[in-house]
Amino acid sequence: MNGLMMQQQLLISSLLVHAERHHGDQEIVSRRVEGDIHRCTFRDLAARSRRMANALASLGVAQSQRVATLAWNGHRHMELYYAVSGSGAVLHTLNPRLHADQVVWIAEHAEDQVLFFDLTFLPLVEAIAPRTTTIRHFVAMTDRAHMPAQSTVPGLLCYEDLIESGSERFAWPDLDENAASSLCYTSGTTGNPKGVLYSHRSTMLHTFAAALPDALNCSASDVILPVVPMFHVNAWGLPYVACMVGAKLVFPGPGLDGKALHELFEAEGVTVSAGVPTVWQGLLAHMENKGLGFRTMRRTIVGGSACPPAMIRTFQERFGVDVLHAWGMTELSPLGTVCSFKPRHESLSQEGRYAVQAKQGHAIFGIDMKIVGEDGGELQWDGKTSGDLLVRGPWIVSRYFRGEGDSPLVHSDGEDWFPTGDVATIDGDGYMQITDRSKDVIKSGGEWIGSIDLENIAMAHPQVAMAACIAAYHPRWDERPLLVVVKKPEQALSREELLAFYEGKIAKWWTPDDVVFVDAIPLGATGKMLKNRLRETFKAHTLPTA
Ligand code: AMP
Numbered sequence: 001m002n003g004l005m006m007q008q009q010l011l012i013s014s015l016l017v018h019a020e021r022h023h024g025d026q027e028i029v030s031r032r033v034e035g036d037i038h039r040c041t042f043r044d045l046a047a048r049s050r051r052m053a054n055a056l057a058s059l060g061v062a063q064s065q066r067v068a069t070l071a072w073n074g075h076r077h078m079e080l081y082y083a084v085s086g087s088g089a090v091l092h093t094l095n096p097r098l099h100a101d102q103v104v105w106i107a108e109h110a111e112d113q114v115l116f117f118d119l120t121f122l123p124l125v126e127a128i129a130p131r132t133t134t135i136r137h138f139v140a141m142t143d144r145a146h147m148p149a150q151s152t153v154p155g156l157l158c159y160e161d162l163i164e165s166g167s168e169r170f171a172w173p174d175l176d177e178n179a180a181s182s183l184c185y186t187s188g189t190t191g192n193p194k195g196v197l198y199s200h201r202s203t204m205l206h207t208f209a210a211a212l213p214d215a216l217n218c219s220a221s222d223v224i225l226p227v228v229p230m231f232h233v234n235a236w237g238l239p240y241v242a243c244m245v246g247a248k249l250v251f252p253g254p255g256l257d258g259k260a261l262h263e264l265f266e267a268e269g270v271t272v273s274a275g276v277p278t279v280w281q282g283l284l285a286h287m288e289n290k291g292l293g294f295r296t297m298r299r300t301i302v303g304g305s306a307c308p309p310a311m312i313r314t315f316q317e318r319f320g321v322d323v324l325h326a327w328g329m330t331e332l333s334p335l336g337t338v339c340s341f342k343p344r345h346e347s348l349s350q351e352g353r354y355a356v357q358a359k360q361g362h363a364i365f366g367i368d369m370k371i372v373g374e375d376g377g378e379l380q381w382d383g384k385t386s387g388d389l390l391v392r393g394p395w396i397v398s399r400y401f402r403g404e405g406d407s408p409l410v411h412s413d414g415e416d417w418f419p420t421g422d423v424a425t426i427d428g429d430g431y432m433q434i435t436d437r438s439k440d441v442i443k444s445g446g447e448w449i450g451s452i453d454l455e456n457i458a459m460a461h462p463q464v465a466m467a468a469c470i471a472a473y474h475p476r477w478d479e480r481p482l483l484v485v486v487k488k489p490e491q492a493l494s495r496e497e498l499l500a501f502y503e504g505k506i507a508k509w510w511t512p513d514d515v516v517f518v519d520a521i522p523l524g525a526t527g528k529m530l531k532n533r534l535r536e537t538f539k540a541h542t543l544p545t546a
Contacts, residue, residue: 009177010200010201011177012082012203012240015204016042016045016046017172018243019045019244020043020046022246023220023246024042026041026248027039027041027249028044028045028075028078028250029248029250030074030251030253031074031252031253031254031255033074033119033120033141034146038074042246045075049082050170051164051166052162053166053170053172054166054170055162055165055166056083056087056114058165059162061087061089061113062089063088063089063173063175064089065090065111066112067080067091067092068093068110068135069091069094069115069231070117070118070125071116071121071141072120072253073235074253075251077141081182081239084182085181087172088179090180090182092112093231095232096120097447100127100128102507103124103128104128107135108134110185110401113134114137116139117140119146119148126152137155138155138156138157139159140153143158144161175200178200180197181198181203183198184196186329186330186448195400196400197400197401198395201394202333202395203395205366205394206237206240206335206395207237208244209335212364214364215335216236216272216274216326218238218247218272220245220246221271222245223248223270223271223296224238224242224248224249224272224273225250225252225261225265225270226239227252227273228274228275228276232304232447233328233329236301236303236328237333248268256279257282258285258286261279261283262287265296269295269296270296271297272300273297274300274303275302275304276304276445276446277302277311278445280300280302281476284314293319294319298322299321299323299324301324301326302324303326303328303334306478307323307358309354309358311323313354323357325338325361326339326360327432331397331418331420332393332397335367336363337360337361337363337432338362338364339362342362342429356431359431359432360431362429366394366395369426370389370390371386371388371424371426372388376412382425383431383433384425386436387423388438389419389420389422389424389434390410390420391420392416392417396418398416421437421439436532438532440452441471442481444477444480444509445476449509449510451468451470451471451481452469453510454467454483454502455483457501457505457506458498462488463488463491463493464485464487466521466529468484468521468531469482470482470484471535473546474513474545480545481513482515482516482543483498483516484515485498485517485518486520486521487517495514513543513545514545516538516541522534
């Protein structure tokens with residue numbers, strides 16, 4: 001017997017409809033690329049998103065087609081979040097920090113039809129436009145007055161003209177909740193970047209779970225400033241959460257340095273923020289230098305890389321801000337665990353509470369996780385035994401976009417699980433702590449650097465016999481690439497010559513920080529380079545940039 005409740009699809013557009021009807025006056029404040037501070041309300045957001053949905057239709061964007069963005073956090077990007085997904089197309093947030101070659105590869109793989117971009121990225125768009133074959137329209141996210149006087153981008157359109165041209169009347173289509181809504185590529189594993197294709201249903205379930213008190217704990221009384229970019233796993237879902245709960249949103253645009261952020265925090269009464277540790281280092285250093293404090297900030301969500309214990313302590317003791325340490329992945333929409341306290345932690349000493357907060361936390365409802373050993377058997381939750389972290393749940397990837405049939409999932413105890421590539425312990429309270437990573441990637445300031453790409457370039461150098469790229473500790477960026485190289489016999493290749501070989505081949509910030517020359521790189525039985533052995537050997541290596 002079925003229940004007798006209304007059948008309603010879980011759709012992203014419903015968040016916008018709710019925000020307009022129930023929190024219409026709530027503000028969205030954006031520092032824009034044009035240099036101004038822009039203010040609008042959820043009511044304006046809804047009206048402009050409907051206009052943009054009409055404009056997309058007039059550009060010929062059909063359901064399921066990909067519409068790409070190269071943009072900072074701002075109200076126009078938010079409008080596209082709702083206009084594109086709400087109308088049944090797929091919002092593809094491109095990462096502007098990648099090298100032009102990678103952006104072209106990803107845009108081609110995604111078969112993007114339209115590209116919206118902030119003016120900051122005009123040079124990048126001019127570089128990629130002649131090399132993309134599927135993009136039919138390029139739109140500068142600005143008004144007529146700020147349109148570039150000259151540009152090589154073919155048929156460049158103006159965002160505000162499109163908004164003007166579209167009627168405010170638009171009925172959001174009643175889509176299947178399993179329809180694709182947005183797409184984000186990750187280079188979190190080896191090989192080419194992989195597309196994670198979210199659905200309306202996965203996004204909505206993630207939003208419900210993320211907003212809960214023991215998860216991100218967001219309410220209509222909050223003022224949320226997502227520092228985490230909207231091109232990185234949907235700014236951890238905050239643009240959806242804000243509409244669901246009716247929280248004021250503050251978007252920092254391109255101003256991510258400590259001074260710009262602090263000014264915005266204070267001016268707009270921000271209560272909650274979210275970002276990677278590197279961003280907070282900049283903010284904390286600025287505040288300590290200038291002897292500043294926070295007027296309204298209560299809580300910050302830190303994830304993307306492990307939050308250093310000293311940062312948790314500084315936030316708490318100097319600035320009275322609670323740190324909520326969280327772990328997630330692009331493949332998890334992204335939220336997996338958060339480190340909120342259980343009632344029994346209340347009786348712990350401050351030091352005991354800091355020790356808990358250094359962990360990545362407990363699974364939120366909807367996520368199941370376990371750690372397994374080399375034989376695939378589940379390991380105990382004793383806070384000491386570490387193993388490969390596996391997860392399952394309704395907002396976790398099952399296949400990569402156009403993944404040619406390969407499933408990333410592993411079978412364990414009769415169920416399909418997603419192997420995270422992270423190595424972790426889980427304690428008796430269910431608090432997970434990352435102890436290592438089994439995947440060969442480097443995470444610098446919260447952004448991936450593909451070790452394989454760096455190795456391939458080194459291997460293309462005529463004097464290199466073998467090259468391995470590993471993560472080395474860096475006090476500012478957490479990890480930076482270290483290249484371990486075996487030279488061909490009797491070659492006098494220098495560190496500088498090899499590093500110069502990278503120029504123009506990759507984004508500048510991907511260039512390895514150091515090169516060490518060795519006689520041999522340890523190999524496993526199948527000839528694979530044993531990078532964990534190398535990581536162990538160079539654990540104490542001091543980078544010249546540190
Ligand atoms: P991304 O897909 O770019 O969000 O990266 C996900 C990966 O970042 C995870 O698999 C971890 O390796 C790492 N990561 C994310 N959050 C944390 C955290 N709080 N502590 C340690 N590593 C993290």
